Amino acid sequence: MFNMDGMNVGRCHSLESTGVVPVSLGGSPTSANGSDVFLYDDSSMSDGSLYASDQENLSTPIKRSDCRRLHKRRSRCPQQQIQQRQAANLRERRRMQSINDAFEGLRAHIPTLPYEKRLSKVDTLKLAIGYISFLGELVRADRSFSDTMLSGVNNGQNKEEQKKIIIRVMPIKILLARQIFDSTGVPTVEVDMVTELGLFRVGVPNTDVKKVAEAVQLRDNNPSQYMGMGVSNAVKNINTIIAPELIKQNYEVTMQKEIDQFMLALDGTDNRSRLGANAIMCVSMVVAKAGAAKKGMPLYRHISDMAEITTIIMPVPHFTILTGGVLASNDLPFQEYMIMPTGVSSFADAMRLGTDIYQYVKKLIKSKFKIESTYVSDSGGFAIPLRSNRDALLFLTDAIKQCGYAGKVEIAINACASDLYKDGGYDLEFKNPKSNPQNYMSADKLAELYLENMKEFPMCSVEDAFDYDDWAGWSTLTARTQMQLIGNDLTQTNLRRVGLAVEKKAGNTLSLRLSQSATLTEIIEAFKLMKTNGFGVVVIDRWGETDDLFLADLVVGLSAGQIKCGAPARSERIGKYNQILRIEEELGALAKYAGKNYRGQN
C-alpha cells in the first residue's frame, strides 16, 4: 500500500459508512504485504440480511438463517409472500444504495473531469483501472530513482515498514494523448492531463492548409491512412517523450513559461518540426487549464494574469454569414463576408443581433433559392450563388437594414487575397480557369476597390487584403485609410513576420491563432508585441476546430477586443461564443464590451 499526495489509495473510506470496515489482520496498517483485508460488518443491517451479489466479491459467509431460506422452499400464504417481496425489495434497495455509495467512494479517489457530468459506473471502473495501472507504472519507475523518491525509510525499521513507499507529490500525474478528429473530419491531437485536482482535457485546433511561416503541425504523411493527415507521430511524441520528461521535471502546473520553454528545448528545432507544434501546443493549453484550476480561478483570469492584463474587455465577434473564395463554387472572389455588431453595449446583444441576421438570411435564402442553399460551409457561412463582391455587400447591407440594425452592425470581409495572387496581380475571377490575365488587378486597383466599398457600404474591416508577401501593397493602403486592415496570412502568428509588419507599417490589426505557434507563452508574447506596437488584435479560429472552448477564454483573458470564429451556428463555433456569454454573465458589471473600440485604439 502506498500513499500519493497523502491520499491512502488502498482504502475506500466512504465504504466504512456503508457497512464495510477495514480490519487489519496483524502487521502494520500500512504494510505492503497485502495483510490489510476488508471484512464485511453485517451488524449494521437491521434485518440481518446480506447483499447477495456483493458477497461474491467480498467472500463473506452466508448466514445460517439465509441458508435455511434457500434450502427450505415451502409454500407460503399470500400475506407471507407479500411480506417476503417487501423484504426482498428493501434488501435490493439497500444493495443498490450500498453499491452507489461504494462508487461514490471510488470516484472520490480517482481523477475525474471536474466540469463533466457524473461518471457512469463503467466509466468509473475503467478510470480506476487506468489509474491503478498508472500508479503501478509509477511505482515501478520509481524504484530506479529510489534515492530521491523513497522517503520515510529507516534502516533500523523492520522489513515490513521498509516496503512502505511514499511517492512525492507530483503536480502532473498523468499526461496522455490520443488522436481525435476536428470539425472537418481531419485527425488532430487531444490530451488528458491529471493533477490532484482532476482531469483536464484539450483538443487542439487544426488545419489542412500549409502556411509558410507557421509552426509545423506534425502529420504522419502516410497516404494510405487519413489521406496522410494522421497525427499518430505527434501523439506518440507526447506519450513517449513529452509526458515522461515533463512529469519527471516536477513542474507545478502554474509554471506555464517554464513548461513551455522546457518543451521547446525538448523539440530543439526552430519550426517545432521534431515533436510537432500540434503536440506541444496541445500540452501547453492543457497546462494552462490545469494551472487555472490550481490557482482556483477561471481560465480567462489565469490567462489575464500571465499576460499582465488588468481590465477585461469582451470581444466584438466577426460572424461569418456568406462564404466565397476557395470555400465555395459561387462567383464570390473573397472568402468570407461577415458582420460585426459594433454598435451595441454587450456581447449578449452582439449575439442577439448576429443570430437575428443569420436567421433572417437563412429564411431569405430558403425562399429565394432551393433548400440546399441553406447548407453551410465549414465555418458556417452560406455559399449562395451570388455573382460578385458588390452583390454580396448589397445583400448583407440589405439584411442588416431589414433586421433594423443599420448603424449597429458593420460588415467585415476576409479577402484572402493570397488565393487571388497571380503573376504580380490579383485575379478576382480566379475560380474561372479561362479568366483573362488582362483583367488582373494591381495592388493599387484592389486597394481602390476596398476604399470604394467602404464608402458605399457599412464596411469597416478587410482581412488579408493583399498577398502575404506583397508588403508594398499592404504598406500603401495602410497609410491611406483608417479602415481596419487585418494581417492574418501576412504574419501567421510568427514573431519574425510580426516584426516585419511593424517595420513596414503593414496593416493595423493582426491575427492571433493558437495552432500557428507551439506554446501559449509564444501566443502571449506575440500578443504583447502586436499591442505594444499599436496593432489591434483579432483572435481567429481554424477551419478544423474541436469542441474545446479555450479560444473563448483566450480572447477574453487577453482582452484582445475581437474574435473571429465563424458563423453563429455549428457547435464547434457557437460553443466558443456561448462560453463568452457565460464569462460575460460571470463578470456582470465588470464586463466591458469593446464595441466601436474593437481595435483598442482609444
Ligand SMILES: C=C(OP(=O)(O)O)C(=O)O
Ligand atoms: C486556412 C485557414 O483559414 P484562413 O483561410 O482564414 O487563413 C485555416 O484555418 O488554416
